[in-house]
Amino acid sequence: MFYNLTPMTPILGLVAALAVPALAQNGYYFVLGSGMPCSIQRIDPLLAPGAVAGHVHSVVGGNAFGPTMDYDTTQRATCSTIRVRADKSNYWMPALYFHARNGSFIRVPEKPDHRIYYKFGTGNNKPDLERVEFPPGFQMISGSANLRHDDGSMGVSGNQLNWVCHDGASNPKATGFPKGFTNCNAYGFAASMRFPSCWNGEAFDKTKPLAHMDFPTNQDGLAGCRSPFNHARFPEIFVEFYLDVRTFNGEYNANDAPWVLAQGDPTGYGFHMDFINGWEKGVLAKAMKTCDIGNTGDPLDSSKCFGAGSLQSNSEADNCRVATSVNEDVGLINPTESDHTGTRGGVLAALPGCNPIQPGPGDAKQQTGCGATTSLNGQAVVRAPPPASTTKAPVQSSAKPSPSETPSTGVTLPAGWTSTGCFTDKVNPRSCGTRSEWWGEPITSSNCVKHCDSIGKPIAGTEYGGQCFCCSKLINSVAAPGKCNFPCVGNSKELCGGSATLSIFKKTGSTKARRGHHHGRSGHGLVAAS
Numbered sequence: 001m002f003y004n005l006t007p008m009t010p011i012l013g014l015v016a017a018l019a020v021p022a023l024a025q026n027g028y029y030f031v032l033g034s035g036m037p038c039s040i041q042r043i044d045p046l047l048a049p050g051a052v053a054g055h056v057h058s059v060v061g062g063n064a065f066g067p068t069m070d071y072d073t074t075q076r077a078t079c080s081t082i083r084v085r086a087d088k089s090n091y092w093m094p095a096l097y098f099h100a101r102n103g104s105f106i107r108v109p110e111k112p113d114h115r116i117y118y119k120f121g122t123g124n125n126k127p128d129l130e131r132v133e134f135p136p137g138f139q140m141i142s143g144s145a146n147l148r149h150d151d152g153s154m155g156v157s158g159n160q161l162n163w164v165c166h167d168g169a170s171n172p173k174a175t176g177f178p179k180g181f182t183n184c185n186a187y188g189f190a191a192s193m194r195f196p197s198c199w200n201g202e203a204f205d206k207t208k209p210l211a212h213m214d215f216p217t218n219q220d221g222l223a224g225c226r227s228p229f230n231h232a233r234f235p236e237i238f239v240e241f242y243l244d245v246r247t248f249n250g251e252y253n254a255n256d257a258p259w260v261l262a263q264g265d266p267t268g269y270g271f272h273m274d275f276i277n278g279w280e281k282g283v284l285a286k287a288m289k290t291c292d293i294g295n296t297g298d299p300l301d302s303s304k305c306f307g308a309g310s311l312q313s314n315s316e317a318d319n320c321r322v323a324t325s326v327n328e329d330v331g332l333i334n335p336t337e338s339d340h341t342g343t344r345g346g347v348l349a350a351l352p353g354c355n356p357i358q359p360g361p362g363d364a365k366q367q368t369g370c371g372a373t374t375s376l377n378g379q380a381v382v383r384a385p386p387p388a389s390t391t392k393a394p395v396q397s398s399a400k401p402s403p404s405e406t407p408s409t410g411v412t413l414p415a416g417w418t419s420t421g422c423f424t425d426k427v428n429p430r431s432c433g434t435r436s437e438w439w440g441e442p443i444t445s446s447n448c449v450k451h452c453d454s455i456g457k458p459i460a461g462t463e464y465g466g467q468c469f470c471c472s473k474l475i476n477s478v479a480a481p482g483k484c485n486f487p488c489v490g491n492s493k494e495l496c497g498g499s500a501t502l503s504i505f506k507k508t509g510s511t512k513a514r515r516g517h518h519h520g521r522s523g524h525g526l527v528a529a530s
Contacts, residue, residue, distance in 0.1 A: 027294040028121030034060040035112035039322035045069040055263040061090035071137030074278025079320035088278035094262040107331030111242035120235040130221030133284040134277035139204035143272030148360020177257040177268035194238040198225035264355035422484035426476040433471035444490040458507040463497035
């Protein structure tokens with residue numbers, strides 16, 4: 001889900017009051033909204049270039065994100081989860097997991113409401129003409145994955161790390177994970193952090209990742225930067241990272257803090273963010289001189305900001321994904337989660353990578369030798385949509401599987417429907433429609449077929465254990481016997497496809513498709529039918 005600023009204004013006002021009061025007082029800033037991540041995997045081109053990273057990151061921004069990046073790489077992005085076309089940057093942070101009482105880990109789903117503030121005003125609410133745009137491919141980090149205590153770097157003069165539970169009442173918040181709540185139903189669980197904006201002119205060094213940047217002492221140009229970090233001053237980036245924890249209601253009490261970051265951090269102090277600049281040259285510099293919309297609700301494509309034609313459509317941004325490079329399960333089931341139903345991630349026995357719980361208070365140490373994959377391979381066996389294929393699409397198949405290839409047992413089918421077996425899903429575009437997802441009640445093959453029958457679609461397919469698709473024709477798909485082996489999230493006795501494979505059911509005879517009901521981007525149930 002993606003929003004223009006107009007419908008977000010009341011929410012932004014609430015968040016500003018709760019989390020970023022200083023930021024909300026300035027008019028010379030704008031907010032880039034991002035929906036669901038373009039990638040969730042163990043990739044970090046800053047600290048682990050060309051290799052598998054130590055822990056899982058949730059990434060927003062351009063779809064050129066990968067293990068090795070520079071400015072030219074960012075410019076190869078064909079879409080972004082951020083609507084301003086000129087921003088092909090990437091922003092990433094550690095994924096969050098729920099640590100269940102039985103010891104397992106369940107990925108916490110993001111909310112499609114991440115916000116990236118660019119602030120460039122003076123203390124007198126004027127444009128700071130000494131701010132400059134980031135050099136091409138500029139890289140920086142805020143926070144430290146290994147922290148397990150407040151070391152003094154997180155206060156008002158530092159990165160301003162803050163965790164807030166928006167429960168609609170006391171809205172408990174803390175530098176680390178807060179307690180004192182049993183739900184965050186009003187607007188979710190959020191982490192916020194700012195990046196430093198004063199630069200010493202040196203390049204990023206992964207052995208000293210924080211050494212080239214410093215936080216300012218005030219808002220007024222280079223005068224607010226300490227030497228030697230007064231080489232240049234950039235716009236200040238402030239990020240709010242929203243998570244939907246409603247699916248865990250009732251599984252913890254007010255004295256619990258059952259959350260753990262992907263690097264094995266149960267404190268929340270180890271939250272951190274990475275950034276690589278992919279802004280098209282000159283665009284940000286121009287916008288900083290005139291774009292004063294703040295949270296007024298004025299659109300980003302106004303003439304004083306980025307101009308007409310500068311924004312992607314919601315659909316372009318919503319469908320922007322990155323190729324998966326690490327062959328492991330990171331706990332993904334429903335990667336779009338665009339209907340806010342709180343679909344939880346898959347259950348894991350351990351955090352991906354070598355990340356045992358390290359509660360501190362001393363700094364954590366990266367562990368190795370646990371047997372986790374260290375290979376990059378471009379195709380992962382995870383419960384999430386794989387990237388668009390770069391190989392020739394398979395020929396549409398009319399092959400019928402043998403009875404042993406039927407997708408599951410115990411499936412209840414409406415009259416006239418039969419199980420036809422397991423088939424591949426090309427994913428981009430979908431083999432069973434391009435916008436045909438249904439995220440209703442917890443998915444089973446039985447309720448998926450029932451839903452597709454109700455909207456007049458003669459083909460139903462389930463995938464990744466928790467996805468349902470309805471269509472009139474299966475395209476670019478071949479039989480994949482034995483590959484549909486994921487239990488359905490709604491009933492583990494049924495099978496719901498697999499990794500890029502569909503359990504397919506068809507209605508015999510011809511059926512004229514009826515128009516599906518579109519519930520919009522903030523509703524639930526059927527997203528679209530095609």
